[in-house]
Amino acid sequence: MYLTADERLQRHPSLRNFDNWPVIRIEEIEPEKRAAFRQNIKAMQLVLAQLPYDKIQKTTGLDPAQISRLKARALAGDEDEEPALTQALIPYARLAPPKRRKALATMVEGSGAACAFQALLNTVPGLKDGLEKLVRADLADDPNAENLTPGSFHQHFLVLLDRANHPQTTYPFTEDGLAYESCRRYYHDLRDLLLMEKSLKKQPKRIISPISSDFYFGREIQIDEHTFDAHTTIYLQWDSRLVPLRISRFTVLVVSDRDTTAYLAFHLAFTTHCSQFDVLSTLTKAGQYTEAITPTIEGIRCPPGAAFPNQISPQIARVAWHRVALDNAMSHHAYSVADYVCEQHLATLSLGTPASPKTRSLIENAIRRIADIGGRFKSTSGKNPADPHKESKKNFKNPPAGTVQVMLEAIYATLSQANNTPKAHLMGNTPLDVVRLSMSSYPLRQRAIDLNRTQSPFILEKRVNLKRIEGRAPHINFYYVRYRGECLANLLADGKKEVIVQYDYRDVRKLKVYTLDGRYVSEVSAPSSWQRFPHGVKTRQYIHRICHKLKIRMKDPLVEYFQLQLDRANKPRSALEMYRLYQEYTNPDIKLDPSNQSLPATFDDGKAPSESEILVHSMQPSDATKETIEIPEWSTNMAFHYNEIAADE
Amino acid sequence: MAEDLGSSLEHAFGRTCEPWFIKGEVAPCLYPCLHLMRKLSTPPVAANLRVPPAPTYCSWPCQLSCQGQQNRRVVVVDPRCLAYLAIGGTRRGLLIRWYPVVADKIPNHPASPAALRKIRIRGGSLRPSPVRTRLGLRRQADYYVQRMVKYHHRCEFHCLAEFYHAALLEGDPTVNYYVPQPFALTVNGTSYVPDIYFVRDGIQHVGELKPRGEFDAALRQPLEAFFTHHGMIFVVIDNAAVFEREIAAQNWIVIIQNLLTLEHLQTQDAEWDIVEELQGSKSLTFGDFIDVGNRAATELKEAAIYRLLHRGRITANLEQEFWGLETEVQLCI
Numbered sequence: 001m002y003l004t005a006d007e008r009l010q011r012h013p014s015l016r017n018f019d020n021w022p023v024i025r026i027e028e029i030e031p032e033k034r035a036a037f038r039q040n041i042k043a044m045q046l047v048l049a050q051l052p053y054d055k056i057q058k059t060t061g062l063d064p065a066q067i068s069r070l071k072a073r074a075l076a077g078d079e080d081e082e083p084a085l086t087q088a089l090i091p092y093a094r095l096a097p098p099k100r101r102k103a104l105a106t107m108v109e110g111s112g113a114a115c116a117f118q119a120l121l122n123t124v125p126g127l128k129d130g131l132e133k134l135v136r137a138d139l140a141d142d143p144n145a146e147n148l149t150p151g152s153f154h155q156h157f158l159v160l161l162d163r164a165n166h167p168q169t170t171y172p173f174t175e176d177g178l179a180y181e182s183c184r185r186y187y188h189d190l191r192d193l194l195l196m197e198k199s200l201k202k203q204p205k206r207i208i209s210p211i212s213s214d215f216y217f218g219r220e221i222q223i224d225e226h227t228f229d230a231h232t233t234i235y236l237q238w239d240s241r242l243v244p245l246r247i248s249r250f251t252v253l254v255v256s257d258r259d260t261t262a263y264l265a266f267h268l269a270f271t272t273h274c275s276q277f278d279v280l281s282t283l284t285k286a287g288q289y290t291e292a293i294t295p296t297i298e299g300i301r302c303p304p305g306a307a308f309p310n311q312i313s314p315q316i317a318r319v320a321w322h323r324v325a326l327d328n329a330m331s332h333h334a335y336s337v338a339d340y341v342c343e344q345h346l347a348t349l350s351l352g353t354p355a356s357p358k359t360r361s362l363i364e365n366a367i368r369r370i371a372d373i374g375g376r377f378k379s380t381s382g383k384n385p386a387d388p389h390k391e392s393k394k395n396f397k398n399p400p401a402g403t404v405q406v407m408l409e410a411i412y413a414t415l416s417q418a419n420n421t422p423k424a425h426l427m428g429n430t431p432l433d434v435v436r437l438s439m440s441s442y443p444l445r446q447r448a449i450d451l452n453r454t455q456s457p458f459i460l461e462k463r464v465n466l467k468r469i470e471g472r473a474p475h476i477n478f479y480y481v482r483y484r485g486e487c488l489a490n491l492l493a494d495g496k497k498e499v500i501v502q503y504d505y506r507d508v509r510k511l512k513v514y515t516l517d518g519r520y521v522s523e524v525s526a527p528s529s530w531q532r533f534p535h536g537v538k539t540r541q542y543i544h545r546i547c548h549k550l551k552i553r554m555k556d557p558l559v560e561y562f563q564l565q566l567d568r569a570n571k572p573r574s575a576l577e578m579y580r581l582y583q584e585y586t587n588p589d590i591k592l593d594p595s596n597q598s599l600p601a602t603f604d605d606g607k608a609p610s611e612s613e614i615l616v617h618s619m620q621p622s623d624a625t626k627e628t629i630e631i632p633e634w635s636t637n638m639a640f641h642y643n644e645i646a647a648d649e
Numbered sequence: 650m651a652e653d654l655g656s657s658l659e660h661a662f663g664r665t666c667e668p669w670f671i672k673g674e675v676a677p678c679l680y681p682c683l684h685l686m687r688k689l690s691t692p693p694v695a696a697n698l699r700v701p702p703a704p705t706y707c708s709w710p711c712q713l714s715c716q717g718q719q720n721r722r723v724v725v726v727d728p729r730c731l732a733y734l735a736i737g738g739t740r741r742g743l744l745i746r747w748y749p750v751v752a753d754k755i756p757n758h759p760a761s762p763a764a765l766r767k768i769r770i771r772g773g774s775l776r777p778s779p780v781r782t783r784l785g786l787r788r789q790a791d792y793y794v795q796r797m798v799k800y801h802h803r804c805e806f807h808c809l810a811e812f813y814h815a816a817l818l819e820g821d822p823t824v825n826y827y828v829p830q831p832f833a834l835t836v837n838g839t840s841y842v843p844d845i846y847f848v849r850d851g852i853q854h855v856g857e858l859k860p861r862g863e864f865d866a867a868l869r870q871p872l873e874a875f876f877t878h879h880g881m882i883f884v885v886i887d888n889a890a891v892f893e894r895e896i897a898a899q900n901w902i903v904i905i906q907n908l909l910t911l912e913h914l915q916t917q918d919a920e921w922d923i924v925e926e927l928q929g930s931k932s933l934t935f936g937d938f939i940d941v942g943n944r945a946a947t948e949l950k951e952a953a954i955y956r957l958l959h960r961g962r963i964t965a966n967l968e969q970e971f972w973g974l975e976t977e978v979q980l981c982i
Contacts, residue, residue, distance in 0.1 A: 009943065207809055211895055215970035322908060326789050338794050342803050346909045348812075348902065351787065351793040440941055442973060443951070445910055548664070 005075035008083060018045045020618075021085045033091045040070060040089040047071050064265060104171040116171045117182035119162075130160045134189050139198060150184040157183050177434035197258075217309070217446075218321045218437035220258035221347075223282060225251050226367040230380045231391070231572065232404050234487050234579050247404075247579055248272060248572035249381060252411065253282040254366045258325075260438065261423065262309050263415040268408060270580040274571075275538070276334030277505055280457045283340055286310060287447070289317035295409040309435045314434060320445040323348040340457040345447060369418065373410050404579070424460070436489030458505045463516075466499060468492055473625070476501065476511070477523060479537055480544045483511055485524030491515070505589060507534040531586040533558050558585070655902065669733050690829040768875045775879055777831035777846040796958065798905050804829045810858045810888040811844050813898035817891065820901045822961035824849045831855070834875075836868055843872075846881075853881040862887035900967040911952035919953035920962075927963065927980045935965075936974030954978060 003011065014020050018041075029037050043060045053064040062070070073095070074088035084095045121128045124635035134156055137145035158178065172179035213219065228251070233244040251274045255264040266285035269278035292311045295302060310317035324341045326332040329350060341349040380389055422428045429437070431597060438444060449543075466488060468474050474488035478501060491499060499521070501511040509531050515519045523530065530540075535558055543557045546564065554560040562581055568574035732766070772778075782805050784793070790807040797804050799819055806812040806829060820825045824847050831846035832855075845856045855876050857864055864885045876883040891898070927933060938954060939947040956962040965978045 062942070207892060210809070211892065212900065213899065214973070320906070333784065334786055342794055344794050346796060346906050353791045354788060443935070443939060443941065443944075445907055446944060448910055448913070451923065608688040 001079045003076060003079050005071045008075040008077075011079075015083075015085075016048050018048055022087075024086050029090060030177070033198065037089060038093040040091070040534065041086075043070060044074060044089060045069055076632060077163070077253075080246060098291075105174045106167075106171075107174060108405045110174065113171060113175060113182075117179055120166075120171070121186075124164045124166055126164055127157070127160050130188075131157060132194075135187070135194055139191070139194055148187070150180075150187050153187040154178070154180050154183040177577040178460075199635040215315075216444065217260050217262075218319050219323065219413065221255060221264065221286070221324045222258055223253065223255045223324065223326055224364070224367060225253040225277065225278070226370060227272065228252050228407065229371055230373075232407050232408070234404060234575060245569050245575045245578075246572045248576040251575060252370055252535065253278060253396045254370065254415070255282055255286040256366050257309070257431075257435075260309075260434040261426070262419050262433045262435055264308055266311065266370075266411055266415060268411075270583060272576075274331055276331045276336050277332050277458065277536075277602075279326075279334075283337075284457065287317060287345075289314040293412070295413055297406055297409050300406075300409045300413050302413040304419075305424050306414065307419060309419075309432060312432065312436065314399075315446070318446050319439075320345045320447045321347045322445075323350055325350045325352060327352060328354045330585040336457055338601055344457070346445075365623055366415070369414055370411060373407075378452045402520070421518055429602055454571050456504070460505055461500055461502050461514075463498055466492055466497055473532075478503075478511060478539050479508060481526050481530055481540070483524040484528055485513065485522055487513060489523035491521065497501060506584065508537055510539065522639045529554075529556055530558065532556070534587055536584055539581065541585060555644060605614070618619055651947060676877060694767060764871060765875055767837055771835060771840075773831040775832055776928065777828040779828060780830045780833045780842050781805075782807065782830065793907075796901070796909055798908050799826055800828050807844075807887075808858070810825060810891045811894060812902075814845065814856070814858055814886065814891045816898040816901040816905065817894055818845075818847055818922050819905055819959070820897065820967065821849070822946075834872075836843050836871060836875075839868075841868065841872075843883075855881050857884070858888055858891065859884045860888045863889075894968060896971060897968045900972040903933045903972050904958060907951070907955045908959060911948060911955065914949055916953040918951055919949040920957055921938055923950060923953050924962070924980065927978070932977050932979040934974065935972075935976045941974065 009015055022095060026034055026037070038092075039060055039062070043056055043062050043402060046056045047067060047070075048060060053067050056067055057063055070089070074085055075083050079081050087093060088095060098115045100119040104116055105111045106114065121131075130585050134146070134148060134153070138148045160574070161172075165325045167173075172182075182362050227249050231246050231249060234247055235244055247270070250271065251269040251271060253267045253269060253274060255266070256262065257264060264280060267278065267282040267285055269281075273276070285310075288310060290308075290311055306312045321341075322344070324347055326337070326349070330338070332351060338349050380387075389522075397522050405587075420432050422430050426434050440565070462478070464476050464478060466474060467477060467482075471530070473484050475482040475484050475498070476488065477483075485499075496515060498516060500514040500516060500518075502514060503511045503526075508526065510523050510525050513524055515521060539558070539561070543561045544556065546561065547554060547557075562578065562585075565574045565578040565581065569578060772780075779800075779802070782790075786792075786807065791800065791809060793806040793809070793812045794803055795806075795812065796802065797815060797819065804815065806815065811829065814831055815827060818827050827845055827847035828841050829845050832843060834841045834843075843855045844858050847854050853873075862885050869883075870892075873883045903914075906959065923938065926938075935954065938950045944951070954963070958965065962981055963978050964981050965972075965976050967976075970976060
């Protein structure tokens, strides 16, 4: 029901007191309107005080008609709607949306286009709904929808007018632009409105991360891998000159703690697709006490002291994690990863939902940091094919200057710097400070030292058959190779047909044999051709695959496989594989049996190789190597020796 | 009286209540029957039986289903198969009787042997043992793995609500055993693995966690009948009810992990020490029992506290506050 100003005052007597009206600050009004606004307020206060209009006129200068209009503008209106009140006292303020009162313009009688578009929407049947439907379908990503543009939206507008039999002599056909501009503005307004509506309606489909959580070190550990965005080099010494070889992009794995935002460890996997064992290597690194290192490369500096939490103290390194969050990569679904997390840390393994990186924002931030380092090298592969920072064709022919060691130390220094930088969200503390604080303020769980849980995650078991073939010693077939040992004959004599073998995934030269009831028997060894260097299951599988494909038989498979990679060293992927082999053959984590003289621990010069100066060896055969030609020391020129021997024979 | 009854029936059965139905005299036993019917009634699944949604008097979580209207008779079956109600009408009045379960005599009844035969148990028996999650689901779901205590093996959960629910069962002293993903079934040709099996107060429950507690009725009805047939109760649990107790669930996960870490310790004496200390001072904080600087020295007491909590001998405010050194522990009354 429509209420006049007096009726409104009767219904709401509190409005008679102008102090109850909403306040509009004078600064918010345009300067040229302020005088009129003050005058209107004064007039309204006198009206509310029920002074006669002629007296108000004398005081304010407004004539009675103006006063009456002002009163109606401020107070009259529908009973269900709020009156305009103080807003109505602002001169020329628009209180309601504009509305067209005249009929739409025709060819004969032009009456302007003011508010005509809105009038069209309100009067033409199906026009408003039709346009809204189009935009809704576009926003809903309907498979049959159209990717709308203002132009196409205008075309649809005209089609809908035509369908509604809108006369061709009336607006918008009276305008040159056929109401294109109004249509464009309406399109953008409608789109914004519907988008807002959609975002308000949107409810989370499912809850995938805790809504409220505690705060302590180890509450959530995040891990992810990233292909390092820069090509790097290794150096090969060839006739006393260093030949740089470009290796393909490798993978960096980073572990971080969510609450303290501290980075726990990183690991370089020299392969484009990292495996479960790379993930395990990274996790074990993060849980082991290590000493802080000092960068050797000039120009790379990192803060003194601990760089990662596991360098602070052995107690902190032994803290058991509460939850380990990984993404949906296949390598994370391995049972060995679940074993490590659930048995050694007794923690929760959380693999999350696909395509939801925001739930693990911290680790994605770490990846961004590392990607930034990659972007600083001239050999960067760029973020996309059109990235201007991408390595130029000119440089591609010349291997870049960045070596693996530079990359390694750059990443170490960056993460160390991040761990030692005070952060605002940690109340000005560094992440490492918060880790130290957590130790004293929260009952952090410590991993048990005893029990079987401390077993290395690389130690695996397999059930195999005992083989006895006429004319051959008893053996076990394990990854394409026959393993022999004196114990096997005894086992066969006892009537055993199957045994359990325990092996290190990174070194399968020897296996530990157990009976099915778990009794340790003895060790068995691979043939001497496979004894020279520590090698993992993966290497053996590669070698077997190549032999099978090329239909060849290798005398010394480990060396010949390396030679194969060396022959193709100009290809980045082969160079990368060569580097991986180098790492595997000289893995310091594998404890070599000192009694086995054939195992190499050093290079020709007797020094342990450093990772930056890898493969630095002369291709010329030295006397020393000739002497040990039966079981030579490992070097890049090994295959060369074999060729020489073959030529001599 | 007839009009009152008519409106009650109308309220309970909607359009199936025909005018002839309430003519004549009404048996006095009708009201207790109606009362029972009301207790049974929730929004029905059968198309030809309409009951006003969410009646306030419904206190028993079960469903009514109408199995047909033959010879002017409405048969209402309690899906827990305890009894079924037949309402018949003659020209002289209403006839209402309770019959014991004879499911095979009711056509298309979910508990009839013909219907139950369509539910197959993969793996042979209903002995609860975790069904391994296939890789496709592991990659698609919000997947969690954790070793638990009441089911002392590694458990797989397919969403956070399932994981929290299991953690809350750990803290429930009336539950002494549970198995996540317990059986593999085939219902009408579709593979189905319930979320959890648990034993509460000696009664076997099979639970399914769903957002808003909404579960496909076409699947729910035969499953309810099937598990009732095997002496278990099938319940659909609302995820929201679990997330309401999120802090408690997180606390129980921490307690479980600590229990597992310290499981090798003998804590009988330490437990008595703690009980005596608590008897003396009524309430102490967790920090009063352990030395943060030297955890190894007080690990027996620490393990004892976790074990007493898990057994329900001592209590702490785990519902509102996160577990920590400041958490107060006290003896259960």
